[in-house]
Amino acid sequence: MRLPRARGPLTERLVACLQRPPRSHVALARTDGRDAADDALALWILHELHYRGFEDVDDAWEWAPSLMSMRHHLERELEERLRAEYSRSEGSRSGQAGGDEDVVAVLHQLIEADDGPSLADHLLRDGTTEQACQLLRQRSVYHLKEADPTAWVVPRVVGRAKAALMEIQYDEYGAGHHDRVHQDLFAHGLAAAGLSADYGHYVDEARLPILEQNNALSLFGLQRRLRGAALGHFAAFEATSSLPSRTLARALRRLGLPDEMAAYYDEHVEADAAHEQVALRDVCAVLVADEPHLREDVLFGAWACLELEARTARDLLDHWAAA
Amino acid sequence: MAVEEPDVRPAGDGPLRCRPCPGGPLLVRGAAQVQGDDGTWHDTTRPVTAVCRCGASALRPWCDGTHKVLSQRGVNPIE
Ligand code: FES
Numbered sequence: 001m002r003l004p005r006a007r008g009p010l011t012e013r014l015v016a017c018l019q020r021p022p023r024s025h026v027a028l029a030r031t032d033g034r035d036a037a038d039d040a041l042a043l044w045i046l047h048e049l050h051y052r053g054f055e056d057v058d059d060a061w062e063w064a065p066s067l068m069s070m071r072h073h074l075e076r077e078l079e080e081r082l083r084a085e086y087s088r089s090e091g092s093r094s095g096q097a098g099g100d101e102d103v104v105a106v107l108h109q110l111i112e113a114d115d116g117p118s119l120a121d122h123l124l125r126d127g128t129t130e131q132a133c134q135l136l137r138q139r140s141v142y143h144l145k146e147a148d149p150t151a152w153v154v155p156r157v158v159g160r161a162k163a164a165l166m167e168i169q170y171d172e173y174g175a176g177h178h179d180r181v182h183q184d185l186f187a188h189g190l191a192a193a194g195l196s197a198d199y200g201h202y203v204d205e206a207r208l209p210i211l212e213q214n215n216a217l218s219l220f221g222l223q224r225r226l227r228g229a230a231l232g233h234f235a236a237f238e239a240t241s242s243l244p245s246r247t248l249a250r251a252l253r254r255l256g257l258p259d260e261m262a263a264y265y266d267e268h269v270e271a272d273a274a275h276e277q278v279a280l281r282d283v284c285a286v287l288v289a290d291e292p293h294l295r296e297d298v299l300f301g302a303w304a305c306l307e308l309e310a311r312t313a314r315d316l317l318d319h320w321a322a323a
Numbered sequence: 324m325a326v327e328e329p330d331v332r333p334a335g336d337g338p339l340r341c342r343p344c345p346g347g348p349l350l351v352r353g354a355a356q357v358q359g360d361d362g363t364w365h366d367t368t369r370p371v372t373a374v375c376r377c378g379a380s381a382l383r384p385w386c387d388g389t390h391k392v393l394s395q396r397g398v399n400p401i402e
Pocket of ligand 1: 346347348349374375376377378379380385386387388389390391
């Protein structure tokens with residue numbers, strides 16, 4: 001992947017800077033926070049240096065001290081904004097009300113109370129092939145690195161939670177079969193559908209809520225102190241996957257997309273029915289038993305997953321309705 | 324609708340661990356075979372597999388999350 005196109009003054013300077021050899025001092029002015037898409041893309045680029053990097057960027061930039069303060073600033077802005085929204089949400093009130101209640105029960109309540117619109121339902125009922133392809137292109141930003149942000153959490157938890165987390169990660173990475181790696185199943189689906197399967201290919205068209213979904217996942221994964229949020233997000237993601245995946249597989253077949261693409265979602269119906277149980281009971285509940293102070297962060301992470309998906313869905317549905 | 328207690332047996336001599344989830348599937352860990360409606364045995368191919376107990380999955384013997392729809396409608400046979 002090459003660096004994406006800049007979307008504003010911040011990414012213009014960042015992209016220009018990264019194309020030069022790494023330096024310890026660069027003048028990257030702070031954002032004023034008024035151009036959300038510019039900020040989100042800048043953070044996405046900075047995070048991407050920790051995944052697979054860019055062909056046109058020297059790998060030594062990854063830990064360049066000159067980038068760290070910019071990353072810190074953008075991450076703090078995102079985290080503070082999400083936490084403020086969470087504290088105003090219904091979800092946080094029910095989480096706090098349930099003080100000592102079993103964290104699995106509270107997570108279930110959060111998930112059941114989620115009333116965000118469903119992209120899968122729309123595509124099954126009245127979606128078009130072009131809309132389905134647009135959704136796949138948007139999803140490719142994350143699905144081509146599916147499970148990678150959560151892998152960063154593994155060294156930061158211990159014992160039963162670590163074993164259970166690895167059980168799911170192992171399945172995500174094909175359980176020893178290179179042809180079952182979930183991110184590659186998605187790539188095969190894209191290629192069969194005539195779309196690009198190249199990692200990061202569609203970032204230039206990634207919509208703001210998609211960039212923010214990705215940034216939140218990377219933020220939670222990269223910062224050890226946010227391991228509770230990372231695993232709460234992970235559990236909510238797994239627990240809201242089986243049924244929509246089934247609907248989406250049907251929708252893609254109805255719209256004439258190739259079987260390889262629908263098969264990716266078939267796989268998630270079955271896999272995530274198991275992952276959901278493990279993520280809730282063996283990862284989150286055990287983590288909270290081991291480290292009770294992380295309970296609120298687990299709930300915050302789960303809320304962030306549901307909320308950012310709801311925003312993605314509303315954004316795309318509005319966009320399609322306006323077209 | 325009655326709760327389905329899935330028939331599960333170990334494949335080979337590996338250890339098999341099963342645990343029911345409240346309101347949901349039976350979680351099966353270890354190499355196992357699960358009996359389908361027609362009596363045939365299906366191999367699990369995952370480190371951990373969810374086996375349907377509510378009887379409503381479209382992917383039986385595997386769970387596909389449909390038990391949650393039953394719970395929402397108040398007709399889930401599993402506690
Ligand atoms: S137990 Fe999950 S679908 Fe039957």
